[in-house]
Amino acid sequence: EKQGGDGVKSFYVSTPIYYVNDAPHLGHAYTTVAGDVLTRWHRQRGEKVWYLTGTDEHGQKIMRTAEANEVTPQEWCDKLVEEAWKPLWEHLNIANDDFIRTTEKRHTDRVQEFVQDLYDKGEIYKGGYEGPYCVGCEEYKLPGDLIEDEAGVKLCPIHKKPVEILKEENYFFKLSAYGPKLMEFYANNPGFIQPESARNEVVNFVKQGLQDLSISRSTFDWGVPVPWDEKHVIYVWVDALLNYATAVGYGANQEKFDGTFPANVHLVGKDILRFHAVIWPAMLMAQGLPLPGKVAANGWLMVGGEKMSKSNLTGIKPQDLTSHFGVDAYRWYFLRAIAFGSDGSFSWEDFSARYTSELANDYGNLASRVAAMVGKYFGGALPEATASGDAEKAVQEGLAKAVATADEKIGEELDFQAGILAIFDFVKQVNGYITEQEPWKVAKDTSPEGQARLATILYTAAESLRGVAVLLNAVMPETSQKLWESLGAEASLGALAEQRVQDAGSWGRLPAGTTVTKGAVLFPRLEEKPA
Ligand code: ME8
Numbered sequence: 220e221k222q223g224g225d226g227v228k229s230f231y232v233s234t235p236i237y238y239v240n241d242a243p244h245l246g247h248a249y250t251t252v253a254g255d256v257l258t259r260w261h262r263q264r265g266e267k268v269w270y271l272t273g274t275d276e277h278g279q280k281i282m283r284t285a286e287a288n289e290v291t292p293q294e295w296c297d298k299l300v301e302e303a304w305k306p307l308w309e310h311l312n313i314a315n316d317d318f319i320r321t322t323e324k325r326h327t328d329r330v331q332e333f334v335q336d337l338y339d340k341g342e343i344y345k346g347g348y349e350g351p352y353c354v355g356c357e358e359y360k361l362p363g364d365l366i367e368d369e370a371g372v373k374l375c376p377i378h379k380k381p382v383e384i385l386k387e388e389n390y391f392f393k394l395s396a397y398g399p400k401l402m403e404f405y406a407n408n409p410g411f412i413q414p415e416s417a418r419n420e421v422v423n424f425v426k427q428g429l430q431d432l433s434i435s436r437s438t439f440d441w442g443v444p445v446p447w448d449e450k451h452v453i454y455v456w457v458d459a460l461l462n463y464a465t466a467v468g469y470g471a472n473q474e475k476f477d478g479t480f481p482a483n484v485h486l487v488g489k490d491i492l493r494f495h496a497v498i499w500p501a502m503l504m505a506q507g508l509p510l511p512g513k514v515a516a517n518g519w520l521m522v523g524g525e526k527m528s529k530s531n532l533t534g535i536k537p538q539d540l541t542s543h544f545g546v547d548a549y550r551w552y553f554l555r556a557i558a559f560g561s562d563g564s565f566s567w568e569d570f571s572a573r574y575t576s577e578l579a580n581d582y583g584n585l586a587s588r589v590a591a592m593v594g595k596y597f598g599g600a601l602p603e604a605t606a607s608g609d610a611e612k613a614v615q616e617g618l619a620k621a622v623a624t625a626d627e628k629i630g631e632e633l634d635f636q637a638g639i640l641a642i643f644d645f646v647k648q649v650n651g652y653i654t655e656q657e658p659w660k661v662a663k664d665t666s667p668e669g670q671a672r673l674a675t676i677l678y679t680a681a682e683s684l685r686g687v688a689v690l691l692n693a694v695m696p697e698t699s700q701k702l703w704e705s706l707g708a709e710a711s712l713g714a715l716a717e718q719r720v721q722d723a724g725s726w727g728r729l730p731a732g733t734t735v736t737k738g739a740v741l742f743p744r745l746e747e748k749p750a
Contacts, residue, residue, distance in 0.1 A: 229269040230261045231482045235491060236273040236319060236462050239296050240284040242303040245553075245565065246488070246520045246527045248311060248537045252550050253517060253559065253635060254486045255313045259693035260630050262314075264720045269479050271466050272308065273319035274300055278357050278455030282441035292441045296322060307537060312546060312696055319466040321443075321458055329465040330458050331446045333506065334434070337392065338447060342505045346391045348433050351382035356490075357455050359385070359433060377490055378528075389451060390435040397501035398429045404500065410513060412496050413633065414560035417489055417516040421496045432457075432498060460499045464508070482511040484633070489516040515633050518562040520553070527565075540570070543749065547695035548574055548742065554635035554694065571745060581646050582687070583742040588653070589680045590705050593735040596662055601681055601707065602674030603731035611679050614652050615726045618686045621645035622724035625690055630720070635694075642690045649683045652676075681706060682729045688715065689723040698741050705738030 234254045237247050251272060258270040276296040285295035300320060308315065319326060337343050350359045355378035365373040365382060372381050405411060405422055412418035435451035436442065442452025461469075463482055468475035481503070487495050495514045503510050519526045522535065541549045552570050555577070557563030593599060604611065621641050629638035658676045661669055685708055692699040692715055703715045711733045712718065722728065 227267055229267045229479045231269045231479050232258050232484050233463055233482050233486065234272040235487050236275040236321065236459055238280060239274045239276055239299040239304065240280050243307050244527055245535060245537055249520050249553050250486050250488060250517055251308060251313055252311060253554060256554060256635060256693045257484065257633065258314060263693060264630065269467065270315045271317050271319065272315045273462055273466065274304055275459045276320055276322045277442040277458055279354050279439055280357060282439055293322060310541065310546065311550065317466055319462045321462060325471065326462060326465040327443045329470045330443050330453060330461050332470050333461055334453055335446045337505055342393050343390050343434065347388045349384065349386040352385040353378055353382050355380060387437060389433050389437060390445060391431040392434045394432040394498065394501050395429045397504055398425055400504055401425050401497060401500060404510065413513060413515040417492055421492060424493060425497060456494055460494060460502065481509045483513065485511055485514045487514060487516050489518060492516050516560060518560055521562055521564045544570060544574055547698045548578055551694050555639045558636050559633055567748060574745060577643060579742040581643065581650060583740065585646060585650055586684055586702050586705065586741055587737060589677065589684060590735050590737040592658055593677050593681060594737055596673060599735050601729065601731055601733040601735050602678055604675040604678035606671040606675045610652060610656065611675060614649060614679050614683055617645050617648045618683055619724035621690060622720065626720050639694060642687065646687060649680060653680055681735060682727065685729045686723050689718045701738050701741060705736055707733035707735050
């Protein structure tokens, strides 16, 4: 239903495919949740969307981990994927359409064909290379990029671990030839790399001139064999990047491929920006394939001043946070607290404080107060708004503005923080409206005019919440569903997922007479922080 055939191309979003040398941590979940919010947002615009995630299973890093655990690499990957990676994405409500593993035949066969094609076209040649290699990055480093420890040992700037000098005869892709074409592409597509700082970094890097890329390894065998020389395996990054093509039918299902490829947005961390913004487009150019719309780099999630990583375990697992704060608050927190593209710290205290003030007090209490008042004063039947004035007009305009801003910020700019803030500003506005209108006082005026004002205030508040439920559905789907049901909107307007962003700001959608009930508490009070 989602793919091909109808001539409409899917809005295609991808996450990196993560290495399965260990279980996922907060950093991986950060990128994947961001992609999920973007996906759900575009779905709610009525677009066809394809959201891809998966795992990167070849290379030395995985091989060494499996050896250390005395299992085969394949056994190691199978176990981690099934017991750690897929369950976490399910737990976090990630609505991916596919999950690609690079050890799958649908991938490895196509990788071989792709590389063979480039070889046949003369884009690949045999040569020798010697240089510093970081196994953590699975990447040859430029000598100038290395840092030194106190003893003068050369270290990878990302992993802070010694690099190994690798000397190999292997196959090279003529990457250097693509520098000028890439520069032209960046110039013609200013939005290709986001944020601006990432774009500048890539442009400066390419401007200095590119070296050809070693695309095979012969010192170990955990990888896809080079088809014309099986003593070599294909470099894990070439293998990995191709997932974005193989997963959507490259070389196998042309209709699906045409209906999906290329990605509109590749979400990545800034550590793997060059692979996505330099090597990947060059590989596609060499093959005459279309280039992605955007590579969006998120910043580092820091804990205690350090980048969160598998080797720098901070002891906090996503599940530790979801069991305390709930899945929806988890999905919300990192996008709300950190500007996408910038580094940001996680602290338990900050999360708790924001949960209580923004989610429980501002949003949760608004929802429960409004439902309680409709129950108390109108027996749960949503009254009609017959006495609207300037105060109501301001609320209506506030909703329209929140919709427009959130759509622009989340849907277009991937500025999740600004989009969420716009929605919560509207929540604050509605709280302010209720405080000013004092419906509990108006309720004491039993004249027809008084009752009409009371009805109008409560209708205005409930209809505002209808808009909020739609707008927050991408970020906090379970909470929005609870609110949707409490407003009786499921019965009167249909499924929440079917509500369009484009209509969210048009006033008066929730029909009078709808049954409003006091539903489940959206954000329960937090328990004591676990020890
Ligand atoms: O690089 N803060 O896999 P990987 C924010 N297999 N994001 C973080 C993060 C942090 N502290 N730590 C990790 C690989 N990430 C390759 C990708 S794609 C063809 C191949 C996120 O397991 C961020 O998205 O090391 C980063 O790019 C990714 O996890 C790296 O995951």
